[in-house]
Amino acid sequence: MCIQGKISYSSPSNIAIIKYWGKEPGDQIPMNPSLSMTLDKCRSFTTVEYKVKKGQDFSVEVFFEGKRSMEIEAKLQRWFTKISYFFSWLNYTQLRIESHNNFPHSAGIASSASGMSTLAMCLSAIDGHVRDDSTKNRQLQSNISRLGSGSASRSVMGPWVIWGKSEVYPEGSDEYAVVLPELHPDFNNLNDTIIVVNKTPKAISSRDGHTLMQGHPWRRGRIEQANKNFAELINALQTGDWKLFQKITENEALSLHALMLASEGGMMLWTGDTVEWMHYLRSERQRGGIPMAFTLDAGANIHLLYPDSAKEEVLRILQDSHVPHIEFIHDHTGNGPEKLHDEYEHC
Numbered sequence: 001m002c003i004q005g006k007i008s009y010s011s012p013s014n015i016a017i018i019k020y021w022g023k024e025p026g027d028q029i030p031m032n033p034s035l036s037m038t039l040d041k042c043r044s045f046t047t048v049e050y051k052v053k054k055g056q057d058f059s060v061e062v063f064f065e066g067k068r069s070m071e072i073e074a075k076l077q078r079w080f081t082k083i084s085y086f087f088s089w090l091n092y093t094q095l096r097i098e099s100h101n102n103f104p105h106s107a108g109i110a111s112s113a114s115g116m117s118t119l120a121m122c123l124s125a126i127d128g129h130v131r132d133d134s135t136k137n138r139q140l141q142s143n144i145s146r147l148g149s150g151s152a153s154r155s156v157m158g159p160w161v162i163w164g165k166s167e168v169y170p171e172g173s174d175e176y177a178v179v180l181p182e183l184h185p186d187f188n189n190l191n192d193t194i195i196v197v198n199k200t201p202k203a204i205s206s207r208d209g210h211t212l213m214q215g216h217p218w219r220r221g222r223i224e225q226a227n228k229n230f231a232e233l234i235n236a237l238q239t240g241d242w243k244l245f246q247k248i249t250e251n252e253a254l255s256l257h258a259l260m261l262a263s264e265g266g267m268m269l270w271t272g273d274t275v276e277w278m279h280y281l282r283s284e285r286q287r288g289g290i291p292m293a294f295t296l297d298a299g300a301n302i303h304l305l306y307p308d309s310a311k312e313e314v315l316r317i318l319q320d321s322h323v324p325h326i327e328f329i330h331d332h333t334g335n336g337p338e339k340l341h342d343e344y345e346h347c
Contacts, residue, residue: 001130002053004050004053005344009125011118011337014113018252023211024174034164036163037333044100044115044117050094051347083147104301115152120156125342142176142177146176160187162179186240193314193318195301195328209260222255233245233248246293273323276323278294278302291307
C-alpha cells in the first residue's frame, strides 16, 4: 500500500465557561466536567503533506509560524505514539506539518485547543483515505484531540460543548466531548470580544499548571463547585437566564485564577491591566445594566461575552475605555473545523 497527499484544515479555539483545571490519574482524564463555547474566527490553520507506505520508517517535520520547531516535534512524537492505537498506519508514515494561528500563541486564548484539533482533523481525513472510508467520526476526532490537549476535545464541534462525566448530564464522557443540544435562542450566537492586554507567552504552561492541582488544598472543594456550576450553567443556557449565566461565568473565571494563586509557588497570570479591565467592565455594567459577562482562560487576556442586542453599547464601552490594551479581537459563536484542501493519490 502506498498513498500520498496533502490535507488542510482550520479549527477554532474555544472558551470554557466551566473550567477544566486539574486531572485524574490516567491519560488526560478531567478532574471535573467542563462546558465551553466554540469560537469562529480565532483559528489554527494546518496543512499536512503525507506519504503512507508499508516498509518505511515513521518521520515528522513540524513548521510553526514558518519556522521548524523541534520542541513541537518532540511533543507530537509522544502524541503519535498514543494515537497509533487508532491509526496503525502512522507507524510507516512520513509527515510534513505546517501550522499557524491568526491570534496570539500561548497567551491564554486556548491555542493548544485549536492547534491539536486541527491536526486531529487532518489525520482523521488521512485515515479515511487509507481505509477508503469517508465516515466522519466526531467521537474519535474528539478523543484523539483530547490525548494531545484536553481542551482540544471540545474544538472539533460546536456551538456549546461538554467534556467530562457528570451525574446531571449522563451523555458526557471523559474520553470525548459532546454537543449540548436544545439551547435557548438567546445563546445560539454570542459575541466574544477578546481584550488583549499581553501577548507574551505564559511563564508556566497550562500543562504544568494542571499538575499543581494534584495536591492542591482546595481540590475537593473545587470539584464540588465545578459540578454545581456545571448543572446551573446548563439550566441557564436552556432557559435563557442571562443573570445566572453571568454569575456562573465570572465565578468560574475568578475561581480558576484563585486556584492558580493558591497553588504551590503562586501561579500568577494576571497583569495590572487585567484587573483594571475587570473593575471597569463591572462598573459599566452596573451603571448601564448591559448584559455582558467576562471570563478568562489560563492567561491575562479577557473574553467579554454579550448578545447581539447589546453589541452597540458594548463596543462603545470598549472604545471609550482608557484602560491600556494592545488590541480587541472580535469573535462569536462558531460550529467547529473547516476542511480547506484535500488531495491524494495512490503511489
